[in-house]
Amino acid sequence: MTKSISLALRLSAAFGAAAVLAGCSMGGLFGGGNAAQTQTLQNATATPAAVAQAQTNALPAIATQCPPIRVRPGSEAMFYYGGGRTGDAKALQYQGVIDESSRNCVVSNGLITVNMGVVGRVLLGPQGNQTSVNAPIRFAVERDGQAVFSEKYTIPVAIAAPARSAEFVKVIENVAIPYLGGEEITIWVGFDTRG
Known part of the structure; x- marks a missing residue:
């Protein structure tokens, strides 16, 4: 395997892992929930x-x-x-x-x-x-x-x-x-x- 292919594979694996981790940690913060519940939270005041x-x-x-x-x-x-x-x-x-x-x-x-x-x-x-x-x-x-x-x-x-x-x-x-x-x-x- 050439050096450039090896480097490309390592970078692609690192970006893939980062994307999976980001998806796990951010999913609940940026949506993906019930639309009615989201609307209620948007209109709520503390x-x-x-x-x-x-x-x-x-x-x-x-x-x-x-x-x-x-x-x-x-x-x-x-x-x-x-x-x-x-x-x-x-x-x-x-x-x-x-x-x-x-x-x-x-x-x-x-x-x-x-x-x-x-x-x-x-x-x-x-x-x-x-x-x-x-x-x-x-x-x-x-x-x-x-x-x-x-x-x-x-x-x-x-x-x-x-x-x-x-x-x-x-x-x-x-x-x-x-x-x-x-x-x-x-x-x-x-x-x-x-x-």
């Missing part, structure tokens, strides 16, 4: 009682996808101006920006447990002379458009002269989100300058 029941009875699951983390539109930056001159670049005392966000998840017993974090910077403007600035960061989690977690954190950021900027990091651990399967879950982060 009540708080159903979520509580799922938390206690759900079997451990493998985390195949962690919910995305996004910066909430409009909260990517914060600006502080002196003398009430909002929007005047020459009066800017400082601004904050979000550089990166990240998360990781574990799914087990009807819960997604999330660790989430953000890295950002505070930069002094032309009128800035602060040595410390508080960065108000909010983390929130939405499931099917409903908030299931929302918490604001005030992060002190020290700016040591002669530097005109400083980085901050905030990590939140072990946020538990009830999970039935199929919900649309989004993690949001951003500056929250409201009082």
Whole structure:
């Protein structure tokens, strides 16, 4: 048997085995069931009682996808101006920006447990002379458009002269989100300058 035929047979056997395994593991997730039952599930909405029941009875699951983390539109930056001159670049005392966000998840017993974090910077403007600035960061989690977690954190950021900027990091651990399967879950982060 030539080398090329032998290689082709091995590749074909490997792809065949992968297809069989994929079919076994995915079949129940992607259909193949009773059409009426599928329609009922598609139109179902989870009540708080159903979520509580799922938390206690759900079997451990493998985390195949962690919910995305996004910066909430409009909260990517914060600006502080002196003398009430909002929007005047020459009066800017400082601004904050979000550089990166990240998360990781574990799914087990009807819960997604999330660790989430953000890295950002505070930069002094032309009128800035602060040595410390508080960065108000909010983390929130939405499931099917409903908030299931929302918490604001005030992060002190020290700016040591002669530097005109400083980085901050905030990590939140072990946020538990009830999970039935199929919900649309989004993690949001951003500056929250409201009082």
